[in-house]
Amino acid sequence: MRGLxxxxxxxxxxxxxxxxxLLAKERWNRQAMQKARAEQRxxxxxxxxxxDEQRCEFKAHGYFYVTGGGSRDRYRIRLDSxxxxxxxxxxxxxxxxxxxxxxxxxxxxxxxxxxLLFLQDRASEAHFLAQAKKHVTLSFPAMLR
Amino acid sequence: MDSATRQHTGVMNIMDETGHRQLxxxxxxPKQIAAARKTFDRLxxxxxxxxxxxxxSDLKRTITAFDPTLExxxxxxxxxxx
Numbered sequence: 001m002r003g004l005x006x007x008x009x010x011x012x013x014x015x016x017x018x019x020x021x022l023l024a025k026e027r028w029n030r031q032a033m034q035k036a037r038a039e040q041r042x043x044x045x046x047x048x049x050x051x052d053e054q055r056c057e058f059k060a061h062g063y064f065y066v067t068g069g070g071s072r073d074r075y076r077i078r079l080d081s082x083x084x085x086x087x088x089x090x091x092x093x094x095x096x097x098x099x100x101x102x103x104x105x106x107x108x109x110x111x112x113x114x115x116l117l118f119l120q121d122r123a124s125e126a127h128f129l130a131q132a133k134k135h136v137t138l139s140f141p142a143m144l145r
Numbered sequence: 146m147d148s149a150t151r152q153h154t155g156v157m158n159i160m161d162e163t164g165h166r167q168l169x170x171x172x173x174x175p176k177q178i179a180a181a182r183k184t185f186d187r188l189x190x191x192x193x194x195x196x197x198x199x200x201x202s203d204l205k206r207t208i209t210a211f212d213p214t215l216e217x218x219x220x221x222x223x224x225x226x227x
Contacts, residue, residue, distance in 0.1 A: 034163075041164025048201070049219070082227055099227035103192075105162045106222065114160060114221040117196045123207040124194060133226040 035107075042107035049113045069122035071129075077115050081108065083135050085115060100132035155213060157181055159188065159220045170213060178213045185211040185218070192223035 047055060054064035063078040065088075075098075076086040085098040102114040118128035157168040168184055170177035189195065189209070196205035197215040205219065 038162060038164040042160075045158055045160075045165050045219075049205070100224050101227060102160060102222040103225045104160075104222050106160050107162075107164055110160045110165065113219070114224075117205055117219060117221055118194070118224060120204060121196065121207050124196075127194075128224055131224045131226045 038107045039109065042109035042113070046109040046113040046116075049116055064116075066116055066119050068125045069120050070125045075119055077112050077119075079108065079112065084112070085119075085132070097135040098129075098132040099135060100128055153214070153216075155181070155215055155217065157184065157218045157220060159184070159193075160222060172213050181213065182211040185220070188220050193220045194223070195220055 047058075050058060050064060054066075057064040058079075063076050066075045066077060067073070068075060074088045076088060076094075078084045078086070083097045083099040085100075086094045087096055087098060089095045100115070101111045106114075115128070118124045153172040155170050155172070157170075158165045159168065168181055170181040172178070185195065195208045195211075195218055197208040197212065197218040198205045199214070200216050205217075208215070208218070211218075
């Protein structure tokens with residue numbers, strides 16, 4: 001009888017684990033779907049902020065160029081999770097990289113749209129640059145193009 | 146007021162973790178304008194920066210006060226360095 005009780009208890013525990021695993025998988029799937037939907041919505045917002053030339057650049061290469069609203073400097077904003085802005089010199093080579101982004105858990109395309117809006121506007125470019133950290137030593141392949 | 150003005154609607158895109166949420170207003174509806182202005186002011190107080198344009202093809206510029214005649218406003222959270 002004691003053996004039967006132990007077996008029943010074990011079965012209940014295993015069933016509990018399976019139930020918990022199924023719930024976790026469901027939750028993970030839901031979160032993945034929400035994230036994918038958010039990425040899609042943010043991509044639409046980014047594409048709406050780009051001009052025709054920038055849209056073509058972005059679709060072809062995953063980056064686009066922006067002219068600073070106040071400085072007239074040339075920036076390249078890349079699809080990357082960090083340090084994704086390059087400041088280009090007159091020769092087209094990267095002078096240094098910048099890292100600054102809108103705060104919060106916003107999708108990557110929203111980050112790029114925010115960076116674009118700040119840099120292309122005369123009034124907000126200086127504020128953005130004051131917040132940004134400069135990085136000089138990184139050399140990812142995309143940055144060297 | 147001509148029919149074009151009466152039809153004018155504006156949209157506020159507010160960046161957040163869902164991609165963005167949208168708030169629309171019709172320029173002929175004072176209640177919708179008041180609601181949009183209230184959201185705008187709340188987000189500005191929270192540190193957002195607003196960019197607006199009169200039409201979709203115009204370059205957006207920083208705005209510090211809500212203007213219901215704008216076609217599109219994008220609210221961007223405060224910038225942090227990384």
